[in-house]
Amino acid sequence: MAASRVSSYSLESQRVSLARGSSALISPEGVREDGRSPHECRPAFLQTGAVNAAAGSAYAEFGQTKVIVSVFGPRESKKAQAYSDIGRLNCNVSFATFAGSVRGKAGQSTEEKEYSQMLYKGLEGAVALHTFPKTTVDVFALILQSGGGDLPVVLSCASLALADAGIVMYDLVSAISLSRLDTNLLLDATLGEEINQDGSLMLACMASRNEVTQLLLTGEWSQANLSEGLKLCLDACTKLAGLMRSTLKESTSNIED
Amino acid sequence: MTEHEHAASVGEDVELEAFRRLYPLEFLEKFLKDGVRPDGRPLGRARSTLISVGSLPHAEGSAMVKLGNTTMLAGVKLEVMTPSVDFPDEGRIVVDFQMPAICSPHVRPGRQSELEPVVSEQIRNALSSSMMVDLRELNIAPGKAAWMAYLDVYCLDSDGSLLDAALLATAAALADLKLPEVAVTDDGKVLPASSDVQEHRSLKNIQSKRLKLGKIPMALTCAVHPKYILPDPTAEEEAILKTTITVLTDFSGQLFSLYKPGGEVLASTSTVQDCFALAKYRGKELQKIFNNAVIDAEADDAMVED
Numbered sequence: 001m002a003a004s005r006v007s008s009y010s011l012e013s014q015r016v017s018l019a020r021g022s023s024a025l026i027s028p029e030g031v032r033e034d035g036r037s038p039h040e041c042r043p044a045f046l047q048t049g050a051v052n053a054a055a056g057s058a059y060a061e062f063g064q065t066k067v068i069v070s071v072f073g074p075r076e077s078k079k080a081q082a083y084s085d086i087g088r089l090n091c092n093v094s095f096a097t098f099a100g101s102v103r104g105k106a107g108q109s110t111e112e113k114e115y116s117q118m119l120y121k122g123l124e125g126a127v128a129l130h131t132f133p134k135t136t137v138d139v140f141a142l143i144l145q146s147g148g149g150d151l152p153v154v155l156s157c158a159s160l161a162l163a164d165a166g167i168v169m170y171d172l173v174s175a176i177s178l179s180r181l182d183t184n185l186l187l188d189a190t191l192g193e194e195i196n197q198d199g200s201l202m203l204a205c206m207a208s209r210n211e212v213t214q215l216l217l218t219g220e221w222s223q224a225n226l227s228e229g230l231k232l233c234l235d236a237c238t239k240l241a242g243l244m245r246s247t248l249k250e251s252t253s254n255i256e257d
Numbered sequence: 258m259t260e261h262e263h264a265a266s267v268g269e270d271v272e273l274e275a276f277r278r279l280y281p282l283e284f285l286e287k288f289l290k291d292g293v294r295p296d297g298r299p300l301g302r303a304r305s306t307l308i309s310v311g312s313l314p315h316a317e318g319s320a321m322v323k324l325g326n327t328t329m330l331a332g333v334k335l336e337v338m339t340p341s342v343d344f345p346d347e348g349r350i351v352v353d354f355q356m357p358a359i360c361s362p363h364v365r366p367g368r369q370s371e372l373e374p375v376v377s378e379q380i381r382n383a384l385s386s387s388m389m390v391d392l393r394e395l396n397i398a399p400g401k402a403a404w405m406a407y408l409d410v411y412c413l414d415s416d417g418s419l420l421d422a423a424l425l426a427t428a429a430a431l432a433d434l435k436l437p438e439v440a441v442t443d444d445g446k447v448l449p450a451s452s453d454v455q456e457h458r459s460l461k462n463i464q465s466k467r468l469k470l471g472k473i474p475m476a477l478t479c480a481v482h483p484k485y486i487l488p489d490p491t492a493e494e495e496a497i498l499k500t501t502i503t504v505l506t507d508f509s510g511q512l513f514s515l516y517k518p519g520g521e522v523l524a525s526t527s528t529v530q531d532c533f534a535l536a537k538y539r540g541k542e543l544q545k546i547f548n549n550a551v552i553d554a555e556a557d558d559a560m561v562e563d
Contacts, residue, residue, distance in 0.1 A: 051414045052326040053361045053492070064314070068413060070359035092366040094357055097409045098316040098332035140358040140366060142411070144330065145315065 025193055026184055041188040041236055046247040048164040056165020060157035063190060064147025069157045070140050071165040074132035087132035091120040091139045093154055099146040115151055122155045122204045122214040128168040137167055148191035149177040155204050160244050171206035173213055174240040178229050185229050187236055203233035207241035281497045289485050303489035303539055308550035310433035318434030322426040326416035331426035333434045337447045338405040348395020348403035352380050354410045354423055361415040376420050380427050383505050386513045387474035390431055394468050401445025417492040418478045420503060428473050432551045438465040472507040475543050477536040481528060488535045502532045508544040510537035
């Protein structure tokens with residue numbers, strides 16, 4: 001095909017906008033690029049019932065990160081699967097081709113596979129699988145726009161969608177990520193901050209039971225930094241859980257009206 | 258209402274749902290006889306339609322369309338390509354319709370829905386036969402560089418008349434598309450306009466612009482019952498009636514193509530003509546909605562530039 005030599009125009013422009021040191025991301029006064037203080041979360045918007053065709057669904061927007069999660073089921077498990085006394089949770093995460101600044105390719109990338117697995121692991125402990133024996137609940141996520149902290153947003157959104165579908169859970173799962181840039185701990189990092197980070201922390205927890213479902217740590221961490229980071233994440237998760245709860249309450253009161 | 262009557266009405270609710278599931282055709286016909294559709298609209302009307310453009314910051318053009326519950330999100334991403342030898346001054350538009358697993362219980366991840374390639378092809382045909390975009394508009398430097406526009410339409414919620422909504426999203430995303438300002442070297446290398454000018458002396462700047470649009474294609478799907486024609490059917494109506502006729506026209510009603518893929522009901526000439534008349538009416542309605550959405554976006558542009 002004549003058009004096979006596609007040069008990466010968008011790649012070049014992306015490099016221009018993202019290649020900056022950590023000093024550009026946080027000012028000496030401790031103000032981040034988007035005007036937040038280091039320990040402040042991005043403005044979040046949550047909504048249930050985004051997809052009518054699904055049993056339950058939710059839309060979440062954290063700054064520039066936008067995701068939709070649909071839940072289907074409980075429904076018949078695939079024929080090929082062995083008999084199971086408890087229910088199954090089937091998770092899949094995919095990126096829209098226009099989610100990032102470079103056009104993604106169709107088909108499942110390794111990142112999508114990794115996220116799918118992480119989503120499953122993060123939710124598994126929170127869902128009461130024994131309440132739907134022999135059947136499967138499908139949790140599908142589509143990342144419409146990737147703006148940093150994609151996985152924690154998908155996780156929180158998925159647990160909201162599960163609640164919207166009426167799947168029994170022990171508690172809502174709320175998740176948040178944190179980036180370490182040098183000695184600065186930046187809560188709920190944006191994509192630009194994630195690219196320049198020296199270490200990252202992702203925490204998913206059931207806030208009212210005070211239980212952690214998933215903890216992901218990369219990079220080098222000192223003991224002091226780590227315990228401060230964990231505390232920050234736990235606090236943020238508790239706040240986020242409150243927001244998720246009120247979103248759910250609002251959606252049910254709308255039905256009653 | 259006495260207590261007895263109240264109990265009866267609760268019973269009726271349960272019976273109604275059972276009736277709907279067990280005898281879907283009779284259920285639908287009961288409504289049609291009274292001149293309404295199950296969702297409450299009159300027989301010949303399409304669902305309320307919403308278009309908003311420019312919602313995706315990573316895409317050079319984007320649009321979101323809601324047709325009742327059916328929701329489509331279209332985004333155009335640009336890349337630079339070397340034009341073919343035969344058409345040195347033309348770019349390309351590649352259209353892909355995607356049904357991710359979130360949109361419907363019938364789609365499973367990893368397995369392509371049967372509808373995806375069909376709708377993709379229908380959108381491509383509509384674009385080429387309406388000549389909405391002159392591909393020469395995507396030219397950067399003849400023979401050396403041109404824009405390749407990847408247009409991906411995602412179905413976010415599937416509730417019938419997918420082609421109608423997808424085509425509308427396609428058209429609106431192309432109307433929203435803004436070619437960025439670039440600099441071209443003599444040998445056809447394309448650089449972002451902001452890049453360092455010192456290195457390449459022979460740079461030629463090309464201003465950012467919107468595409469000049471030709472006739473804008475639209476589709477109207479009609480579900481056909483032996484006695485009634487239902488434009489813009491929901492997924493439920495499509496499933497019950499099985500026969501659809503899709504008319505593709507421009508907003509003024511000029512016919513581009515017509516699809517009638519089999520089905521149980523034979524379409525007589527008068528049925529086809531009725532569908533065509535409905536499409537003409539719908540075209541006028543859509544033109545207003547479309548222009549409002551696109552003009553709003555252009556007004557926003559002007560404000561940013563000022």
